[in-house]
Amino acid sequence: EAMEKSRPLWDNPLQFVFACISYAVGLGNVWRFPYLCQMYGGGGFLIPYFIMLIAEGMPLLYLELAVGQRMRQGSIGAWKIISPYLCGVGVASVVVSFFLSMYYNVINAWAFWYLFHSFQDPLPWATCPLNSNRTGYEEECEKTSSTQYFWYRKTLNISPSLEASGSVQWEQALCLVLAWLVVYLCILRGTASTGKVVYVTASLPYCVLIIYLIRGLTLHGAVNGLVYMFTPKLEQLSNPKTWISAATQIFFSLGLGFGSLIAFASYNEPSNNCERHAIIVSLINSTTSIFASIVTFSIYGFKATFNYESCINKVILLLMNAFDLEEGSLTADNLNEMKDYLMATHPQEYAQLSPQLKNCSLEAELDTAVQGTGLAFIVYSEAIKNMEVPQLYSVLYFFMLLMLGIGSMLGNTAAILTPLTDSKVIAAHFPKEVIAGVVCFINCVIGLIFTMEAGNYWFDIFNDYAATLSLLLIVLVETIAVCYIYGIRRFEKDLQTMIGRKPNWYWKIMWAFASPLLIISLFIFYLTDYILTGTLQYQAWDATQGQLVTKDYPGYALAVIGLLVAASALCIPLGALVTLIRKRLKRETVSTV
Amino acid sequence: VLLLTLSLAAIAHAELCKPDAQNAFKVRLSIKTALGDNAYAWDANEEYLFKAMVAFAMRRYSSKSTTQISNVLLCNVTDRVSFWFVVTDSSKNVTTVPGSEVEAAIRMNRNRINSAFLLSDQTLQFLKITSTLSPPVEPSTPVWLIVFGVVLCLIVAGIAFLVVAGIQQRKKKNKGSTERENLEEKGEVTVTVENGIPCETLDLKAGHINGVFAADDERFTSL
Numbered sequence: 001e002a003m004e005k006s007r008p009l010w011d012n013p014l015q016f017v018f019a020c021i022s023y024a025v026g027l028g029n030v031w032r033f034p035y036l037c038q039m040y041g042g043g044g045f046l047i048p049y050f051i052m053l054i055a056e057g058m059p060l061l062y063l064e065l066a067v068g069q070r071m072r073q074g075s076i077g078a079w080k081i082i083s084p085y086l087c088g089v090g091v092a093s094v095v096v097s098f099f100l101s102m103y104y105n106v107i108n109a110w111a112f113w114y115l116f117h118s119f120q121d122p123l124p125w126a127t128c129p130l131n132s133n134r135t136g137y138e139e140e141c142e143k144t145s146s147t148q149y150f151w152y153r154k155t156l157n158i159s160p161s162l163e164a165s166g167s168v169q170w171e172q173a174l175c176l177v178l179a180w181l182v183v184y185l186c187i188l189r190g191t192a193s194t195g196k197v198v199y200v201t202a203s204l205p206y207c208v209l210i211i212y213l214i215r216g217l218t219l220h221g222a223v224n225g226l227v228y229m230f231t232p233k234l235e236q237l238s239n240p241k242t243w244i245s246a247a248t249q250i251f252f253s254l255g256l257g258f259g260s261l262i263a264f265a266s267y268n269e270p271s272n273n274c275e276r277h278a279i280i281v282s283l284i285n286s287t288t289s290i291f292a293s294i295v296t297f298s299i300y301g302f303k304a305t306f307n308y309e310s311c312i313n314k315v316i317l318l319l320m321n322a323f324d325l326e327e328g329s330l331t332a333d334n335l336n337e338m339k340d341y342l343m344a345t346h347p348q349e350y351a352q353l354s355p356q357l358k359n360c361s362l363e364a365e366l367d368t369a370v371q372g373t374g375l376a377f378i379v380y381s382e383a384i385k386n387m388e389v390p391q392l393y394s395v396l397y398f399f400m401l402l403m404l405g406i407g408s409m410l411g412n413t414a415a416i417l418t419p420l421t422d423s424k425v426i427a428a429h430f431p432k433e434v435i436a437g438v439v440c441f442i443n444c445v446i447g448l449i450f451t452m453e454a455g456n457y458w459f460d461i462f463n464d465y466a467a468t469l470s471l472l473l474i475v476l477v478e479t480i481a482v483c484y485i486y487g488i489r490r491f492e493k494d495l496q497t498m499i500g501r502k503p504n505w506y507w508k509i510m511w512a513f514a515s516p517l518l519i520i521s522l523f524i525f526y527l528t529d530y531i532l533t534g535t536l537q538y539q540a541w542d543a544t545q546g547q548l549v550t551k552d553y554p555g556y557a558l559a560v561i562g563l564l565v566a567a568s569a570l571c572i573p574l575g576a577l578v579t580l581i582r583k584r585l586k587r588e589t590v591s592t593v
Numbered sequence: 594v595l596l597l598t599l600s601l602a603a604i605a606h607a608e609l610c611k612p613d614a615q616n617a618f619k620v621r622l623s624i625k626t627a628l629g630d631n632a633y634a635w636d637a638n639e640e641y642l643f644k645a646m647v648a649f650a651m652r653r654y655s656s657k658s659t660t661q662i663s664n665v666l667l668c669n670v671t672d673r674v675s676f677w678f679v680v681t682d683s684s685k686n687v688t689t690v691p692g693s694e695v696e697a698a699i700r701m702n703r704n705r706i707n708s709a710f711l712l713s714d715q716t717l718q719f720l721k722i723t724s725t726l727s728p729p730v731e732p733s734t735p736v737w738l739i740v741f742g743v744v745l746c747l748i749v750a751g752i753a754f755l756v757v758a759g760i761q762q763r764k765k766k767n768k769g770s771t772e773r774e775n776l777e778e779k780g781e782v783t784v785t786v787e788n789g790i791p792c793e794t795l796d797l798k799a800g801h802i803n804g805v806f807a808a809d810d811e812r813f814t815s816l
Contacts, residue, residue: 115740116736116737116738116740116741116744117736117737119736119737120736120737135723174741175741178741178744178745178748181745181748181752185755188755188756188759193755320673321621321673321675324671324673324675325673326673327623327625327626327673327674328625329672433756
């Protein structure tokens with residue numbers, strides 16, 4: 001009789017909490033929440049955000065952690081125990097995690113690229129490169145800014161459209177391979193190695209954020225950004241999009257539905273107090289979002305003030321040169337009066353000059369709300385290049401991005417590996433190092449698609465569609481399964497076994513009614529949004545104009561999008577169907593005997 | 594006669610040097626921007642230095658040593674500080690040196706002229722003469738590859754170490770379990786066994802809690 005191998009465990013509950021924090025606190029907290037805050041009412045956005053946290057975030061997080069801790073299996077095994085017809089839910093989680101890990105590590109590759117390029121003086125994105133005959137700067141760089149040029153041309157080498165695939169960029173491919181090697185190093189030994197790594201990946205970003213907070217608040221013009229962000233625009237609360245964005249942000253920020261939380265919780269001792277941990281993790285996640293947006297907005301304020309003052313200086317220089325005025329006679333304060341004076345005294349020349357005289361506005365600079373890779377890699381690097389000792393801040397910043405990204409990758413790969421190592425079929429033949437290696441290798445090879453010239457467009461497809469609808473469906477089925485199929489009384493008893501007390505009425509109401517209703521409404525909103533917008537479009541970089549243009553997706557891209565959503569969503573009904581067929585066959589074979 | 598020559602010279606001067614004249618160049622200085630508090634005032638002495646520098650540039654370029662300071666004419670000096678200048682040819686009467694020659698001469702000696710005034714290409718502008726921008730210093734191997742190489746070696750070393758350690762651990766475990774099997778066969782085993790499972794592994798930390806006995810209080814009637 002073979003000995004039952006005991007399940008690996010976290011060394012202490014702190015490792016588990018750190019692993020959850022490291023997974024939940026990711027790039028979304030840094031590059032999505034500040035954008036949402038800016039778009040949907042500044043300080044006022046915090047109201048729907050906290051309401052959604054209490055109504056949706058905490059209950060669903062507690063649910064997943066409790067399921068994982070109780071069933072002590074990865075997502076596939078856990079849902080099979082709840083009901084054999086639900087094995088499809090686990091498979092769907094694994095498929096979504098697989099898609100996510102395919103494209104998410106490319107962000108780490110970009111972070112590595114910028115990190116390695118930070119060891120130069122001056123920073124390579126600080127100035128435009130010279131053109132071939134050295135009389136001026138490169139044309140594309142002139143039309144746009146040096147940071148955008150560095151991102152679109154030097155990092156991505158982006159092609160003008162999705163159809164023009166181009167070739168694999170070897171520099172990006174190298175960085176991607178390195179990123180996967182780092183992930184492999186961290187997951188190689190399962191919880192033994194992951195448990196130690198999460199101490200670093202969870203805490204280091206906070207150190208960097210604190211340094212940036214101090215630096216950011218002392219920058220010239222930071223206050224402008226903070227005032228702009230935190231002035232509540234309460235009229236946005238009546239906009240339904242505000243509430244939907246708050247719900248969506250809480251949902252995706254916690255990383256529900258991927259199976260990572262179930263995987264992490266399955267390595268807990270059964271008596272672990274997951275209720276307290278759920279509250280702690282969700283609160284820390286939200287607080288980090290707000291903290292990160294304070295930092296981001298002080299950086300925004302600095303950048304906007306810097307650009308505004310540069311714009312004013314350019315106008316001053318133009319006027320001084322055109323009218324041969326003494327240096328220092330035109331300042332930012334008397335600019336408007338002097339403009340009127342010059343318009344009166346030299347009307348003709350002023351009229352000739354006026355198309356070039358831009359109206360500089362601080363509001364306009366602050367209004368340029370950016371999210372996603374644009375914020376992280378363009379806006380931040382633009383702000384960093386204007387700081388003193390930019391190399392230091394650049395290294396710190398991209399290192400923080402790396403820690404955040406790798407922390408999330410650990411959760412994603414855990415979601416894939418835990419079901420694989422739990423299944424006796426695979427785990428009996430291969431040691432976990434080999435399974436982890438194979439998963440990393442496959443993901444790396446597929447990830448090379450995102451290093452091609454059109455790779456960023458494919459990245460956007462995966463980012464927008466691979467995980468959104470499917471996750472909502474998965475979590476909806478999860479909640480309904482636990483509350484109505486497994487039975488909320490049975491779940492209560494399980495929790496009492498584990499923690500020692502039953503969950504109070506608040507949790508039960510949230511699980512049974514509030515959260516499923518919220519998810520259904522989110523789901524309906526997304527579907528109607530997709531249907532109403534008709535054809536899907538994307539932003540392509542036009543090198544001749546130096547800006548983004550909107551284009552339609554070609555047919556095969558739409559097919560890929562459909563496939564991405566269908567591949568994971570259909571697993572749920574398919575799983576139920578397969579189990580049904582298997583049971584029927586077994587019953588028939590039993591009855592014929 | 595003296596008055597006549599002087600007035601003629603003045604007229605000639607005005608003819609040759611005026612804004613947008615042939616072979617004339619506009620110069621613009623931004624002294625306050627460049628030097629801030631250490632800015633010097635632009636006066637007749639600075640103009641003299643400028644004339645001297647242009648004459649020097651012409652002499653160095655054409656190596657003819659015929660250009661005099663008096664050949665360089667300045668006019669229309671504004672508060673900005675900007676002015677026009679033109680270089681006359683002393684050998685031919687009342688003509689200006691072709692613009693291309695002047696341009697080439699200035700280009701060749703741009704550095705010296707800039708240093709004389711403590712300015713740079715951006716703050717001492719010759720409006721029709723574009724300067725070649727200096728390319729950034731590029732090391733032979735890009736810096737990023739070096740850092741990449743270092744990090745890559747560290748990561749690969751870490752992976753190799755962990756994999757080898759894992760293989761060694763597994764070999765030790767296998768050897769340990771085969772030894773135990775041999776011992777069992779010889780009957781010398783001292784490990785206490787309960788239902789085929791050695792007692793050491795029945796560590797409560799890793800075991801399952803049997804819910805049947807722990808949870809169901811309702812089965813028992815209350816006293």
